[in-house]
Amino acid sequence: MSLIEANELHRSYLLGKKKLEVLRGVNLEVEAGEKVFLCGPSGAGKTTLMYTLAGLERPEQGKVTIEGKDIYRLPPKQQANFRNQTLGYIFQSFFLLPELSALENVMIPSLIGGKETRERATELLTLVGLGERLDHLPAELSGGEQQRVAIARALSNEPKIIFADEPTGNLDSRNGAEVMRHLFDLSDRIGATLVIVTHDRDLAKTGDRTLIVTDGKIEG
Numbered sequence: 001m002s003l004i005e006a007n008e009l010h011r012s013y014l015l016g017k018k019k020l021e022v023l024r025g026v027n028l029e030v031e032a033g034e035k036v037f038l039c040g041p042s043g044a045g046k047t048t049l050m051y052t053l054a055g056l057e058r059p060e061q062g063k064v065t066i067e068g069k070d071i072y073r074l075p076p077k078q079q080a081n082f083r084n085q086t087l088g089y090i091f092q093s094f095f096l097l098p099e100l101s102a103l104e105n106v107m108i109p110s111l112i113g114g115k116e117t118r119e120r121a122t123e124l125l126t127l128v129g130l131g132e133r134l135d136h137l138p139a140e141l142s143g144g145e146q147q148r149v150a151i152a153r154a155l156s157n158e159p160k161i162i163f164a165d166e167p168t169g170n171l172d173s174r175n176g177a178e179v180m181r182h183l184f185d186l187s188d189r190i191g192a193t194l195v196i197v198t199h200d201r202d203l204a205k206t207g208d209r210t211l212i213v214t215d216g217k218i219e220g
Contacts, residue, residue, distance in 0.1 A: 002030060002031055003030055003066065003067065003160070004066050004193070005029050005065040005066075007027055007062050007063050007065075008061060008062040009052055009064070010024060010025060010060050010062055011048055011052060011057065011059050011060055012060060021216055022045045023045050023059065025062075025217065026049060026213075026216070026217060026218055028211060030193060032193055034207075035184070035193075035196070035207035035209075036193075036196070036207060036208065036209050036210075037197075037198055037203070037204035037207045037210045037211070038195065038197045038198070039201060039211070039212050039213065040212055040214055041214070042199065045217075046213040047165055050195060052064060053163065054161075054163040055082070055083050055087065058072050066082075066086065066087075067086070084109060084112055084157065085157060086161065087161050087162075087163065088153075088155055088156075088157065088159035088162040089154055089162075089163050090147075090151055090165070090183070091150065092169040093170065094143075094146045094147055094149070094150045100138075101134065102125060102133055102134055102135070102136050102141065102149045102152075103134040105153055106121035106124055106125060106149060106152045106153045106156050108153060109154075109156050109157050110156050115157075117156055124152035124186070125148075125152050127185075127186060128148040128152050129148065130145060130148055133145065142175070143170055143175065144171055147170075147171060147175075147179045148179060148182055151183050155187070155190065158192075159190075159192055161193045161194075162183075163195050164194065164195070164197065165197045167179060167180070167196065168200070180203065
């Protein structure tokens, strides 16, 4: 059994009175330890697909199975616990809490899970080169540094799967390369599976496999 399995996923949105089909029967499998990139043109459905795989957007039809669990059939509390304990998220816009320090931002997922994680958060921030900036607020950090904080936060609970939505989209090429190096290094340390949305075909070549999303379906 694959770590992630998606079967006949359908998702649409209403734009006024018009129904826009974003996912149109997507099927895919991801094995444990893989680094899989979702590529495709803007509006193809790749971010919606990632959010649906990640337990953040319920499909209208179809199912997502992770570790043999049909995640959208779990009761809400179990689903939230499963996301917190098993999945990590990295977003293009970082989504750091502005009033919290880098260290406090990284501690959030583990605190939600009822753990005290100052030591783990400090270790992760040191590994991404921010050991001297633990007490800095997001506004005091560069874009690349903020994204490294977001990576450390995503790994704080040692998730089995990390979902990343355009993690280098707001960064220049040098910072983007640095962010991806940290993401790959840290995920390899804990044996995490990566599912990454990107429009950058060259970046996608650094993974194990690229899935091309076009018009709400995966090519091939």
